[in-house]
Amino acid sequence: MKQLILMRHGKSSWEYEVSDKDRPLQQRGIKDAHLVAKAFKESGPVIDFAFSSPANRALHTSMIFLRDIDFDLTRFKVDKHLYDFSGDSVDGFIKRLNNEWDTVAIFGHNYAFTSLANTWGDQYIENVPTAGLVHVTFDVDDWSKISKGTTKKTIFPKDLKQ
Template sequence: MKQLILMRHGKSSWDYDASDKDRPLKERGINDAHLVSKTFKIHAPQMDFIYSSPAIRALHTSMIFVRNLDFDLSNFSINNELYDFSGDNVERFVHRLDNNLKTVAIFGHNYAFTSLANTWGDQYIENVPTAGLVHITFGVDDWSKISKGITKQMVFPKHLKK
């Protein structure tokens, strides 16, 4: 069985004159990433590896998760293919993952993550929000063979706020 955690970056700030890759998180994005990661930690599977887009907003979100989950940074990597908005590069990336990895989390962007959550999961999601997490399980042992899985968990900030 393979497990994939899709995590969209937190809310980014447009208050700075920065390139898209260099846009930082807003305070809300930081707070939401903490909220989602601490909630996810309660039922989180043991992750073998975490990959992040090189965009600052995705990288910062992933570091909040790494810290809150006490994850070993030696099993973390930045990958340029995850700086993708269509989902094509992310899909190819996932299909090429090392089959020794059972559970992988990836941090990236929309529209890619909503599209892939709907392609791979069994629950329709209109939009994976910023700092939204979708956990999908697949009944195969080969990443290249994943297709339709089971949406095991969705953790969205708006569901956690009162």
């Protein structure tokens, strides 16, 4: 069985005149990433490897999340193919993953993550919110063969706030 954790970057700031790749997280994005990590740590699977888009907001989200779950950062890489908004590049990236890894987390962007969560999962998600996490499982042993899977869990910041 293969398991994919899709996490959209936290809420970013438009306050600075920087390129899209350099946009930072807002304070809310930082807090939400911590909230989601805490919820995931309580019930999520052990992640074998993790990847992030090179965009600042995705990379910062990944570092907050992975540190909060005590993840070994030697099993983490940044990959330019995850700086994708359509989902085509992410789809190809996932299908080329090393089959030694059963559970992989990726940190990236919308519209790609909402599209892929709906393509691969069995629950319709109107929109994966910022810092939202979707866990999808696939009954295959080869990443290149993933197609329709099961949406095991969603963790969205608004559901964690009281």
